[in-house]
Amino acid sequence: MERWYRINVWLSVLGILIFGASLIFLKQMPLFLLPAMFGLGMAFKGAKNIYKNEGPPKIQKSKRPDYNKRRKKK
Template sequence: MERWYKINVWLSVLGILIFVSSLIFLKQMPLFLLPAMFGLGMAFKGGKNIYKNEGPPKTQKSKKTDYNKKKKKK
């Protein structure tokens, strides 16, 4: 869980850096608004995960049947 917390902190910091660096070049090229909003979204999502203390997403293991065991006997 501590590792997940660190990942979210770095995600937020990276998002803020992308946001600020995109705003610097925004006057030269208005298309830089897209990465700025992406960075803001990254920072918001990481901050929300930190605030709510959410853990990593759970992975579901599929229940696959082994067809080799169920071969027809001849």
């Protein structure tokens, strides 16, 4: 859990840095608003995960049978 917390902190910091760098170049090219909003979204998502103390996503096994293992015998 400690590792997941650190990943979320760095995700938030990286999002803020992308947001700030994109705002610097926004006057020269308005298209830089897209990475700015992406960075802001990264920062909010990381902050939300830290605030709610959410863990890493769980991997779910498929309920479908593996058809590659079955072979028809002739």
